[in-house]
Amino acid sequence: METPRWWQFRRRAELRIYKWSTRRRPREAGPVLIHRRRIYIVPTRMGFIFGFLVFVMLMGSMNYMNSLAFVLTFLLTGLGLVTMHHTHRNLLNLRIAAGPQEPVFAGQTASFRVLIDNASNQDRYSLALHWYGDDPITYHDVAAGQKTLVELNLPAPQRGRLPAPRFTVHTTFPLGLFYAWCYVELDMHCLVYPAPADNRLQAPPSRGKHGGRHSQHSGREDFAGLRDYQRNDPPRLIHWKAYPRNRQLVVKQFADPQSDTLWLDWATLTGLDTEARLSQLCRWILDAHRGGLQYGLRLPDVELPPASDENHRHRCLEQLALFEA
Amino acid sequence: MNMLQRRPAPAITLQLLACLVMVVLPHTPHLHPWIWFCFGALTCWRAMAALRHWSMPARWLRLLLALLVFVGVYVTYGRINGQQGGIALLVALLAIKLTETDTLRDHIVAALLAYFVLISQFLFSQELIMVLWLAAGAWLVTATLLSLSHPQSALPYKVSIRHSAMLLLQAAPLMLVFFILFPRIPGPLWGLPSDSGAARSGLTDSMSPGDIGHLVTTDEIAFRVTYAGNAPPPDRSYWRGPVFESFDGRTWRQSADYVTGNVAGLSSRALEPMGTGVEYEVTLEPNRQKWLFTLDMPVQVPADARISRAGFVLAKKEVTERRLYAASSVLNYRLQSALPESERQRNLQLPAQRNPRTRNQAQAWRSQGLTDQQIVNKALQRFRQEPFTYTLQPPTLGIDSIDEFLFDTQRGFCEHFASSFAYQMRAAGIPARIVTGYQGGEFNELGGYYILRQSDAHAWTEVWLQGQGWLRIDPTAAVAPDRIELGLSAALPLGESMATALARRTQEGLWRSLRLRWDWVNNSWYRWVLAYGPELQEEILGRFGIRGWGNMILALTIMGSAFLGALGLVLIWRLQRSRVNDPVQNLWLLFCRKMQRQGLARAPHEGPLDYAERLSAHLPAKARTIRRIARLYIRLRYGHATTDPDERALREFRQAVRAFSAG
Numbered sequence: 001m002e003t004p005r006w007w008q009f010r011r012r013a014e015l016r017i018y019k020w021s022t023r024r025r026p027r028e029a030g031p032v033l034i035h036r037r038r039i040y041i042v043p044t045r046m047g048f049i050f051g052f053l054v055f056v057m058l059m060g061s062m063n064y065m066n067s068l069a070f071v072l073t074f075l076l077t078g079l080g081l082v083t084m085h086h087t088h089r090n091l092l093n094l095r096i097a098a099g100p101q102e103p104v105f106a107g108q109t110a111s112f113r114v115l116i117d118n119a120s121n122q123d124r125y126s127l128a129l130h131w132y133g134d135d136p137i138t139y140h141d142v143a144a145g146q147k148t149l150v151e152l153n154l155p156a157p158q159r160g161r162l163p164a165p166r167f168t169v170h171t172t173f174p175l176g177l178f179y180a181w182c183y184v185e186l187d188m189h190c191l192v193y194p195a196p197a198d199n200r201l202q203a204p205p206s207r208g209k210h211g212g213r214h215s216q217h218s219g220r221e222d223f224a225g226l227r228d229y230q231r232n233d234p235p236r237l238i239h240w241k242a243y244p245r246n247r248q249l250v251v252k253q254f255a256d257p258q259s260d261t262l263w264l265d266w267a268t269l270t271g272l273d274t275e276a277r278l279s280q281l282c283r284w285i286l287d288a289h290r291g292g293l294q295y296g297l298r299l300p301d302v303e304l305p306p307a308s309d310e311n312h313r314h315r316c317l318e319q320l321a322l323f324e325a
Numbered sequence: 326m327n328m329l330q331r332r333p334a335p336a337i338t339l340q341l342l343a344c345l346v347m348v349v350l351p352h353t354p355h356l357h358p359w360i361w362f363c364f365g366a367l368t369c370w371r372a373m374a375a376l377r378h379w380s381m382p383a384r385w386l387r388l389l390l391a392l393l394v395f396v397g398v399y400v401t402y403g404r405i406n407g408q409q410g411g412i413a414l415l416v417a418l419l420a421i422k423l424t425e426t427d428t429l430r431d432h433i434v435a436a437l438l439a440y441f442v443l444i445s446q447f448l449f450s451q452e453l454i455m456v457l458w459l460a461a462g463a464w465l466v467t468a469t470l471l472s473l474s475h476p477q478s479a480l481p482y483k484v485s486i487r488h489s490a491m492l493l494l495q496a497a498p499l500m501l502v503f504f505i506l507f508p509r510i511p512g513p514l515w516g517l518p519s520d521s522g523a524a525r526s527g528l529t530d531s532m533s534p535g536d537i538g539h540l541v542t543t544d545e546i547a548f549r550v551t552y553a554g555n556a557p558p559p560d561r562s563y564w565r566g567p568v569f570e571s572f573d574g575r576t577w578r579q580s581a582d583y584v585t586g587n588v589a590g591l592s593s594r595a596l597e598p599m600g601t602g603v604e605y606e607v608t609l610e611p612n613r614q615k616w617l618f619t620l621d622m623p624v625q626v627p628a629d630a631r632i633s634r635a636g637f638v639l640a641k642k643e644v645t646e647r648r649l650y651a652a653s654s655v656l657n658y659r660l661q662s663a664l665p666e667s668e669r670q671r672n673l674q675l676p677a678q679r680n681p682r683t684r685n686q687a688q689a690w691r692s693q694g695l696t697d698q699q700i701v702n703k704a705l706q707r708f709r710q711e712p713f714t715y716t717l718q719p720p721t722l723g724i725d726s727i728d729e730f731l732f733d734t735q736r737g738f739c740e741h742f743a744s745s746f747a748y749q750m751r752a753a754g755i756p757a758r759i760v761t762g763y764q765g766g767e768f769n770e771l772g773g774y775y776i777l778r779q780s781d782a783h784a785w786t787e788v789w790l791q792g793q794g795w796l797r798i799d800p801t802a803a804v805a806p807d808r809i810e811l812g813l814s815a816a817l818p819l820g821e822s823m824a825t826a827l828a829r830r831t832q833e834g835l836w837r838s839l840r841l842r843w844d845w846v847n848n849s850w851y852r853w854v855l856a857y858g859p860e861l862q863e864e865i866l867g868r869f870g871i872r873g874w875g876n877m878i879l880a881l882t883i884m885g886s887a888f889l890g891a892l893g894l895v896l897i898w899r900l901q902r903s904r905v906n907d908p909v910q911n912l913w914l915l916f917c918r919k920m921q922r923q924g925l926a927r928a929p930h931e932g933p934l935d936y937a938e939r940l941s942a943h944l945p946a947k948a949r950t951i952r953r954i955a956r957l958y959i960r961l962r963y964g965h966a967t968t969d970p971d972e973r974a975l976r977e978f979r980q981a982v983r984a985f986s987a988g
Binding site for chain 2: 031036046049050053056057059060061062063064065066067068069070071072073074075076077078079081082083085086088089092093095097098099100113115117119120121122123125126128135136138139141145149172173174175176
């Protein structure tokens with residue numbers, strides 16, 4: 001059911017304040033202390049209904065000249081006013097900081113981790129974080145002196161650094177009559193690796209210290225791992241036992257002790273545009289890493305020496321993510 | 326999707342249902358059983374639906390239910406507005422609302438309606454005890470509302486209960502400010518339903534043998550009186566109520582002009598005061614009648630009331646709520662020394678053909694040539710000399726009730742004496758009428774006021790004598806003088822007084838004093854809280870120089886904002902102070918600062934254990950101490966600090982942190 005425009009008081013007020021506040025505040029490194037000057041507060045629709053109810057009660061009390069009815073009416077009036085302070089305070093002096101961010105591949109959903117730090121002796125309830133314009137998904141309680149990590153999801157369609165847009169921290173606790181919120185624009189980014197290319201696209205990269213030597217299965221001494229099947233692979237290298245499990249052909253790779261490094265080279269990828277090349281390199285890095293191989297990355301102006309650990313994988317992918325032609 | 330459009334956790338729905346049942350429960354006496362059945366059934370269904378995740382019924386079914394409820398309430402109560410019908414409808418519609426209470430928003434609306442059910446309780450009773458219910462009910466509904474703004478999971482009861490209590494306690498001072506300063510206007514705004522107010526017993530607009538005898542067995546309070554000066558002696562404190570001038574042989578009624586409401590007022594010349602007036606204030610319990618009791622004979626009455634032809638005070642509206650009024654009376658007076666012929670005829674009227682023995686005797690007195698005064702004395706003398714008994718349990722009387730009482734049974738209560746006396750007078754050609762009201766009262770030393778109860782209800786007569794006007798004659802005083810001097814229980818035979826509720830009144834000592842104290846509390850409650858209306862507000866605020874609406878609203882705004890501002894400051898201050906008061910956190914921060922100086926600042930997202938591991942890696946020599954500090958911190962911070970304050974661990978932690986040096 002569509003709500004009429006005039007009824008969307010809160011949304012309109014929020015929009016106006018949003019436009020106004022964007023002009024005032026730059027991105028912040030964090031942690032951001034939610035100072036009282038940052039908090040906006042307006043009544044919710046339920047707040048208006050509550051107000052109307054109190055008004056009707058007041059009329060009734062006046063008509064019946066009923067003192068106890070007056071008492072309840074005014075008690076609710078007081079409650080409505082007091083709860084405004086409490087809703088406001090539910091946000092006050094919280095610290096919002098960027099949590100550790102996990103990189104994602106392009107096309108996936110980036111989840112920004114935000115830390116809510118409640119360094120006060122009051123428990124906070126029903127705090128919600130959401131990008132401006134979205135509806136909150138979950139509510140969080142943060143006990144006194146505790147911290148909570150909250151994830152904010154954002155689609156990451158392109159590689160590179162994805163800056164987190166401005167988000168809203170809000171609450172309607174304790175009675176849902178007021179909506180208090182503040183905007184936080186933390187200087188946090190999510191690293192977006194290129195989307196890995198489809199496997200079938202390209203033959204695997206060359207091996208050896210100098211690159212270019214076509215010796216994919218030259219060394220058969222040590223089994224080095226598995227990688228996805230490519231069109232030209234000899235059938236005897238196919239790891240048939242794994243087929244029923246994976247529904248995908250994989251081939252065995254063997255490391256040659258003399259030339260156990262794999263060079264993933266930008267220059268070998270010809271006839272493709274930049275993004276496709278990066279995607280392909282990304283695929284190779286993933287495969288090589290999965291295969292436990294030593295691999296190095298060569299880009300036009302960067303060369304990462306071969307290694308095989310987790311850090312290396314990240315550094316390589318980071319280079320791809322931030323690559324500028 | 327917005328949170329408000331989602332379905333809350335089942336536990337929250339159940340909490341709402343429990344709250345609604347609690348709030349409706351005190352309405353039980355005013356609700357027809359089928360409404361309770363309807364409400365109970367739908368509540369149970371809703372509870373099952375929450376637990377089993379059933380979907381809500383179709384729209385047409387809900388509309389049908391609503392229609393049935395309207396028809397049902399109309400059939401049961403004869404109307405759908407009014408106090409009883411309105412509440413019944415409210416409860417029934419609330420029950421139907423439950424069948425569409427699916428989303429969080431519906432739940433909140435239902436909780437808000439619970440406040441409405443709560444406030445409707447006070448139409449039926451505003452006794453002091455209801456304050457407790459107000460507090461408990463508001464607490465309950467607020468706690469429910471609180472749970473509803475924590476929709477994902479049910480808030481622990483402890484939290485919602487404590488939080489809502491705190492909110493209400495903070496709202497209470499604002500309530501007081503509003504209650505005192507919000508400008509009150511004379512109501513009602515749009516009129517009250519005819520069945521409004523609480524039902525009570527009291528004198529009615531007719532008097533048959535046994536009516537008052539029945540009334541006096543209840544101990545309910547009729548009204549309370551505070552005299553401005555000295556109270557009149559008991560034998561002069563007759564509280565004048567409805568006057569009956571029409572008799573059908575058994576029942577005394579008000580004459581026709583009172584019944585139609587087209588009654589003339591008492592002209593100011595008809596009442597000649599003799600002596601000074603007595604000023605007093607009456608707190609009248611609601612009796613659903615228009616008359617206001619005043620001391621015999623009233624001269625000054627409230628603005629919305631007047632003294633009627635027969636000398637008792639009629640208000641414009643029925644008294645449906647407890648009412649406070651000031652009046653003054655004169656104890657010595659001459660009433661209507663000239664009686665218009667129409668009134669004379671009215672007060673001589675007797676039903677034909679009945680009570681021959683009484684008629685004959687009265688006519689015999691008349692034919693003996695006795696004057697009116699002598700006939701009055703003769704009749705009173707007869708009550709005194711013959712073995713008449715004042716009793717609450719008179720034998721039932723037949724068709725010639727006056728004859729049977731005067732000549733055969735001779736046992737009766739005040740209405741028997743008054744009725745037969747007036748009959749004798751009329752039979753002898755002396756205008757006479759019955760006055761009902763209250764006589765006597767119990768003094769409350771604590772509050773300095775008199776309490777008149779239904780057990781003080783009384784009936785007496787007035788006869789009109791040439792040159793003297795209407796004269797009060799109380800035949801009961803001739804038979805049982807103790808009734809007038811000492812009250813009912815002293816006048817009744819011993820066994821009878823003990824058998825009734827009157828027994829309590831005779832008891833002395835602790836119980837009586839407690840009872841009078843309680844009554845004083847109740848009276849003050851009424852006098853200062855319930856009666857707080859436009860007049861009292863003007864009077865009290867006037868003493869502080871706050872006059873008129875403008876000033877009241879100004880004062881209200883100033884005091885309200887001042888309180889709210891102060892509350893806001895206190896709330897913020899308590900939030901900031903908290904850091905200082907947390908020794909564990911302070912010590913941990915001290916430790917973090919020490920490490921920061923070594924260039925090993927803690928990352929914001931880093932937990933104490935992760936941090937400790939990283940530090941240990943950098944400072945292998947201190948690894949043991951670092952890990953110990955982190956462990957102690959976690960134990961103090963996240964352990965069950967409430968059950969075990971763990972002083973020893975804190976001391977250890979303090980020593981470890983203070984002694985620690987990274988360098």
